[in-house]
Amino acid sequence: MSWGLAGAFAAAIAYGAATVLQAVGARSTVRSAGPDARLLLRLLKSVPYVVGLCLDGVGFALSLAALRSQPLFIVQAIVSSSLAVTALLAVLMLHARLKLLEWFAIGLVTAGLTMLALSARDEPGSSVSFAGRLALFLGVVVVGVLAAAVARVREGSSNDAWALGCLAGLMYGAGGVGARVLTDPKSLGGLVTDPALWAMAFAGILGLLLFAMALQRGRVTVVTSTTVVTQTLAPAALGITLLHDRPAHGRTVLAAVGFGVTVLGSVLLARHGEAPAAVDAKADDDVGELVA
DSSP states (O other), X not given: OOHHHHHHHHHHHHHHXXXXXXXXXXXXXXXXXXXXXXXXXXXXXXXXXXXXXXXXXXXXXXXXXXXXXXXXXHHHHHHHTHHHHHHHHHHHHHOOOOOHHHHHHHHHHHHHHHHHHHHOOXXXXXXXXXXXXHHHHHHHHHHHHHHHHHTTSOTTOTTHHXXXXXXXXXXXXXXXXXXXXXXXXXXXXXXXXXXXXXXXXXXXXXXXXXHHHHHHHSOHHHHHHHHHHHHHHHHHHHHHHTSOOOOSTTOHHHHHHHHHHHHHHHHHTGGGGSOOGGGHHHHHHHHHHHHO
């Protein structure tokens, strides 16, 4: 296994643990009516959320390193498997009980990841023009404008959380694309002026805000499944069609099946995008002890 692939698996573990902690923090915070920086400030007062945010940072750094040598469709699928990690941690840390279907889903994720690992090959980041990287940044800005409009949808709308989850997924996916197309800088000035870097930064912040808002407004199965599917399929399709990402020679079918099985298993585990309802009442106490 290459270091890039190992980094992707480590990122999934970090993201899985972060999800449990962030969900507890988000549910204990006053809701926001729009994409408001004050929501993030309120979340930063929650210890579980801050610890989860730090783990998100670790996961992001690991996935960034992985994307420098692995195709988007492989890294994004592996990262989506973090829900299996979240489910297992919910059992160990929050005393959740998994249903038979969920154990089956964990088995699917494991099988899918094995196939992806076997089909992977080291592949340097793609060379994209400055105009292409600038278009990525502008796309992130457009999504931010759309998010502001969606957030003002009438309270209680059934499409509210679904739309916010999709937009959060697009932002997480855009961050992955930015990491893949980021040029190797010859100087600090070259790095700072690369639109891909700014696309990654803004997409990451906006993704965190949108996902927290979606968790506050809607059912976790709706929010998490739409986020996972969007953040996995959108960049994977972009990577295959425009960035020419490919699996190892002769293993295209294995990679396709592994990708599909991993995403399916992750979606079946969607309810573990936040702390299980059965343990929400005591989640703060349990997590507080864990991070103390």
